Amino acid sequence: MSYPSLRSFISEEFAPDIAPENLSADLDLIETGIVDSLGVLKLIAFLEGEFDLNITPDELDADLYRSIDLIETMITSKQMKVAV
Amino acid sequence: MRTIRNLSRANDNGSYRTELVETLAEALDQWGPLLNEGWQADDQASVFGKNRWQAMVDAGLTGLTTSEELGGLELTVSELTDVLVHLGYVCEDSGLGFSLATHLCSTCIPIQKFGSDALKDDLLPKLTVAEVVGAHAITEPDSGSDAFAMGTKAVKDGDEYILSGEKCYISNAPIADVCVVYARTHPEKGALGGFSAFVVDCDTKGFTIGKARKKMGLRTAPMADLYFDDVRVPASRLIGREGQGFSILDFVMKWEILCVFALQVGEMRRQLDRCISFAKTRQQFGAAIGSYQAISHRVSDMHIRLENARNWLSRAVTAMDGGGQASLEIASAKLAISEANVANSMDAITLHGGAGYMIETGIESHLRNAMGGLIYSGSSDIQKNRISAMLGL
Numbered sequence: 001m002s003y004p005s006l007r008s009f010i011s012e013e014f015a016p017d018i019a020p021e022n023l024s025a026d027l028d029l030i031e032t033g034i035v036d037s038l039g040v041l042k043l044i045a046f047l048e049g050e051f052d053l054n055i056t057p058d059e060l061d062a063d064l065y066r067s068i069d070l071i072e073t074m075i076t077s078k079q080m081k082v083a084v
Numbered sequence: 085m086r087t088i089r090n091l092s093r094a095n096d097n098g099s100y101r102t103e104l105v106e107t108l109a110e111a112l113d114q115w116g117p118l119l120n121e122g123w124q125a126d127d128q129a130s131v132f133g134k135n136r137w138q139a140m141v142d143a144g145l146t147g148l149t150t151s152e153e154l155g156g157l158e159l160t161v162s163e164l165t166d167v168l169v170h171l172g173y174v175c176e177d178s179g180l181g182f183s184l185a186t187h188l189c190s191t192c193i194p195i196q197k198f199g200s201d202a203l204k205d206d207l208l209p210k211l212t213v214a215e216v217v218g219a220h221a222i223t224e225p226d227s228g229s230d231a232f233a234m235g236t237k238a239v240k241d242g243d244e245y246i247l248s249g250e251k252c253y254i255s256n257a258p259i260a261d262v263c264v265v266y267a268r269t270h271p272e273k274g275a276l277g278g279f280s281a282f283v284v285d286c287d288t289k290g291f292t293i294g295k296a297r298k299k300m301g302l303r304t305a306p307m308a309d310l311y312f313d314d315v316r317v318p319a320s321r322l323i324g325r326e327g328q329g330f331s332i333l334d335f336v337m338k339w340e341i342l343c344v345f346a347l348q349v350g351e352m353r354r355q356l357d358r359c360i361s362f363a364k365t366r367q368q369f370g371a372a373i374g375s376y377q378a379i380s381h382r383v384s385d386m387h388i389r390l391e392n393a394r395n396w397l398s399r400a401v402t403a404m405d406g407g408g409q410a411s412l413e414i415a416s417a418k419l420a421i422s423e424a425n426v427a428n429s430m431d432a433i434t435l436h437g438g439a440g441y442m443i444e445t446g447i448e449s450h451l452r453n454a455m456g457g458l459i460y461s462g463s464s465d466i467q468k469n470r471i472s473a474m475l476g477l
Binding site for chain 2: 030031033036037038045057058061062063
């Protein structure tokens with residue numbers, strides 16, 4: 001599932017030179033340095049607020065936030081768990 | 085005297101156990117005299133109080149966070165911080181409380197949360213009764229606020245890692261038996277995924293602990309630097325997964341802030357009570373000094389700062405108990421409490437006049453101790469960076 005507000009947030013906060021629609025879904029946000037350690041905390045605060053999620057300490061794992069694809073998968077998965 | 089370790093964990097359904105926390109607070113009141121015996125002399129000599137530490141261990145305080153099956157009480161965040169606020173009120177030796185918080189947060193908490201079953205079974209029972217004392221090593225000479233610029237490396241070699249590098253300003257190092265060391269395992273990955281946490285026995289070959297450092301405050305909490313010269317650590321001593329250092333450190337820092345600053349809230353309350361008592365009894369110009377607005381307004385300011393600190397602590401604890409990251413609340417609480425403590429400590433000295441300036445009264449020690457709070461666990465400036473980042477700046 002795609003979440004336009006996620007793309008907008010990443011573009012606005014971390015990659016102002018790239019328009020949201022031009023952000024590649026599999027771009028490695030960590031490897032490219034777009035999102036650093038403080039950025040991950042900002043991203044998580046955004047995800048918790050925007051999608052009403054609780055990110056647990058175990059989920060503070062760089063591999064879960066490496067790309068827009070992975071983040072969207074995590075959002076969907078957590079929302080499905082809440083729904084169940 | 086009542087030993088906390090022997091208490092039963094009633095009402096184990098995840099809700100706040102009021103009766104248990106009240107019983108713990110009553111037990112601490114009983115242990116107070118032993119926790120305080122001789123602390124001022126040790127503070128002046130920068131000596132760790134072995135007898136007071138043993139009283140803390142005998143009371144069961146080193147097992148507050150360990151799971152029940154491994155011998156502890158497994159307090160929740162809100163229960164633990166309430167107990168520590170009370171400990172801060174009862175225990176006048178801030179360095180002793182700081183050493184306890186370091187022991188719990190450096191080793192007990194991360195091993196309980198992220199450690200393998202084997203690591204838990206091996207270490208937690210010993211940490212719970214302080215047969216083994218813990219410390220953790222993060223700061224380096226060239227990496228302070230920029231913690232993830234650390235140069236200490238851990239290179240995999242078969243079933244072991246080889247650690248090399250150095251760490252500085254490590255609380256509890258002179259009394260520690262084990263140390264959780266954060267080291268770079270994948271330099272190419274940077275902060276996220278590039279660091280790991282290891283439990284290292286302090287008597288391992290190649291691991292040297294420097295001589296105790298002298299500090300402005302918290303003098304009874306010993307501190308030293310660490311040196312790792314090709315120290316071989318079994319892979320079984322890795323906490324969590326390789327590369328999980330960032331998430332472990334973030335988690336540990338949150339607990340450390342809550343624990344250390346819960347103690348400070350208790351200390352601030354004791355300090356304010358003492359100031360009010362002094363203002364009521366000290367006579368100048370024919371009246372109690374508390375009857376003059378110059379004093380009463382100062383006390384009012386101290387009260388508001390204390391309540392603000394207490395409210396921020398409560399807000400951060402509620403956010404942590406809610407299961408989320410609570411980064412904004414914890415950074416705000418750390419900043420608010422540490423700065424309130426310094427401001428109140430200065431007011432306490434001023435209010436007491438000459439007596440406040442004398443070492444023998446113990447009033448000036450609050451300020452010396454409080455100053456450290458602006459620096460450790462992320463300085464005030466770093467907390468402001470985190471807060472503004474969370475606010476979208």
